[in-house]
Amino acid sequence: MPELPEVEITRQSLVSQVLGARVQGIRLGKPLRWPIGVAPERLQGCTITAVQRRGKYLWVVLRASDEEGLARQGQHAQEPVDGGLLMHLGMSGSLAWMALHPGGSAPAPPGKHDHFDLVTHRGVLRLTDPRRFGAVVWSAALDVAPAAALLSRLGPEPFDEALTPTSFHAALKRHRAHVKGVLLSGQVMVGAGNIYACEALFAAGIDPRCASDRISRPRAARLLAALRDTLNRAIQAGGTTLRDFRNAYGESGSFQNDARVYGREGLPCVTCDTPVRRIVQGQRSTFFCAACQRRA
DNA sequence: CGGGACGCCTGTGAGC
DNA sequence: TGCTCACAGGCGTCCC
Numbered sequence: 311m312p313e314l315p316e317v318e319i320t321r322q323s324l325v326s327q328v329l330g331a332r333v334q335g336i337r338l339g340k341p342l343r344w345p346i347g348v349a350p351e352r353l354q355g356c357t358i359t360a361v362q363r364r365g366k367y368l369w370v371v372l373r374a375s376d377e378e379g380l381a382r383q384g385q386h387a388q389e390p391v392d393g394g395l396l397m398h399l400g401m402s403g404s405l406a407w408m409a410l411h412p413g414g415s416a417p418a419p420p421g422k423h424d425h426f427d428l429v430t431h432r433g434v435l436r437l438t439d440p441r442r443f444g445a446v447v448w449s450a451a452l453d454v455a456p457a458a459a460l461l462s463r464l465g466p467e468p469f470d471e472a473l474t475p476t477s478f479h480a481a482l483k484r485h486r487a488h489v490k491g492v493l494l495s496g497q498v499m500v501g502a503g504n505i506y507a508c509e510a511l512f513a514a515g516i517d518p519r520c521a522s523d524r525i526s527r528p529r530a531a532r533l534l535a536a537l538r539d540t541l542n543r544a545i546q547a548g549g550t551t552l553r554d555f556r557n558a559y560g561e562s563g564s565f566q567n568d569a570r571v572y573g574r575e576g577l578p579c580v581t582c583d584t585p586v587r588r589i590v591q592g593q594r595s596t597f598f599c600a601a602c603q604r605r606a
Numbered sequence: 607c608g609g610g611a612c613g614c615c616t617g618t619g620a621g622c
Numbered sequence: 623t624g625c626t627c628a629c630a631g632g633c634g635t636c637c638c
Contacts, residue, residue, distance in 0.1 A: 313631060343614075343634090366632075401632055402616080423616085441615050443632060460634090487609060494632085495609095503631055552631065553618085592610065595629080 312399040314468065314501030315544035316555050316563065317366045320405050323558035324435070325361045327407045331430035332357050333372065339425035340442060343400065346426075347456060348393075348448035355390045358430070365464045365500035368397040368405075369452060370428075370435075393450040395428070396457045400443030407558040409433040440554065465497045468541050473499060479530035482522045489525060490518035491592045493537075498522075502537055505550055505572045508597045510536040512571045517603045518596045519589075524606070543568065571597040 312320070333356045338346070356372035363369070374390035399405070408417040410433045417434045420427060426437040426446050437444060449457035465481065466473040481498040482489070492498055493507040502510060511518050513536035516529055525533070549555055549563030552573075556562060566573075570580050575588035579599040589596050 316631080340615095398632080400615095401630070439615095440617065441630090441632095443614065463634095485608075491609085496633090505631065550631075555631075593612085594632095 312366065312403065312549070312555055313503030313506050313544075314363075314366055315506070315541055315547075315565070316549040317363055317368060317399060318545055319549045319557050319563065320399070321361050321363045321368055323561075324405060324407055327409065327433065327558065328358045328361060328370075328430070328435060330357060330359075331432040332375075334429045334431055336429065337420065337427040339420060339423075342425055342437075342439065342442050343398070343445040344447055344456075346395075346446050346448055352390050353428075353448075356392075364452070364461055365467070365496060366398060366503070367461065368399075369457075370395040370397060391450065393448060394452075394457075396445070396447045396449055396452075396460065397437065398445045399437075400439055400441060400445065402441040402554045403437055403439035403444035404554060404556045405558055406436045406438065406556065406560060407433055408436060438554075463497060465499045468499055468501045468538055473534070475527070475531035475534055478534045479525070479527045482525050482530055482533075485522040487522060488518060488591055489516060489520050489522045489533075490596050492522040494592070494594065499534075499537065501541055504594050504596075505569065506537070506540050506544060508572045509569060510540040512598060512603060513540060515603055517600075517605045518591065518598050520605045526606070571599060573597065 333353045335354055336350050357375050358370060359373045360371040361368060371394045373392050423440045424436055424438050425442060428435040437446060447456055485492045490507055490511060493502050514533040516533055544550060544565040547563055547565040547568060550565040551562035552566055571586050574586045574597060576585050579586055579602060582601050584599055584601040586597055587600055
């Protein structure tokens with residue numbers, strides 16, 4: 311899926327459109343990974359006050375406005391409540407914002423892969439997700455169930471200043487598995503999925519088969535810098551679009567054209583011409599240059 | 607607890 | 623053209 315850059319691009323392209331939008335209702339398609347966990351009526355009248363990101367999750371903050379809340383009293387057994395929707399794009403999800411224009415036509419009806427609509431007075435936020443590994447889950451806050459459980463094992467954000475070469479190195483030391491898998495687990499740092507883990511390991515010159523706890527401090531520092539640089543450049547490029555990814559305006563990303571190893575099996579390494587290799591680690595493809603990327 | 611395999615679900619492209 | 627198989631950006635759960 312969407313890895314951190316795609317989720318961040320989605321957030322950025324969405325935020326100015328949806329802030330202040332009043333929720334009128336939701337429409338559910340086929341089931342996603344988990345049930346939404348809230349009675350749809352409770353969302354009516356809430357206002358979107360923020361769109362945040364934690365790892366690859368989006369957190370759409372909803373506030374029950376006083377006005378709306380008062381107007382509803384006596385109408386529904388359950389009042390709208392403060393909270394938010396924790397959204398994940400899974401492997402194939404994307405969010406689209408369909409603005410309502412005064413006098414304009416109604417938003418397009420949902421297609422077969424459109425499984426969630428958040429309908430507001432200003433437009434519709436629609437989740438399209440063919441594989442349905444994505445999720446939309448209501449939570450009263452990020453630090454209570456169910457959001458807290460989903461976020462509990464996430465490592466630090468890549469651009470968190472508290473994440474330093476020293477702390478990153480120490481975190482790598484706590485895992486004995488191969489470094490590629492440890493990066494994918496998100497426990498040492500969130501955000502890198504299969505593409506960006508491969509790309510950052512290439513940029514850092516580290517063999518993906520290398521044991522996490524055997525990476526030296528200088529190499530850990532290089533890896534952290536490479537991860538940050540790779541994720542940053544991907545965000546600048548609007549993300550990677552292999553097939554499904556689009557931002558909230560329906561635009562593709564272009565980082566797939568900048569990939570130096572991902573998806574390039576058999577093609578010459580951009581640095582040394584050695585054919586790029588593809589191996590399988592933890593049931594995921596790993597692409598690397600056996601000449602440029604070293605175990606130590 | 608860490609680590610690895612599994613399964614969720616649908617679509618696509620390659621090979622026959 | 624049609625079938626089968628491998629593979630796809632993630633991650634929670636289960637079992638060792």
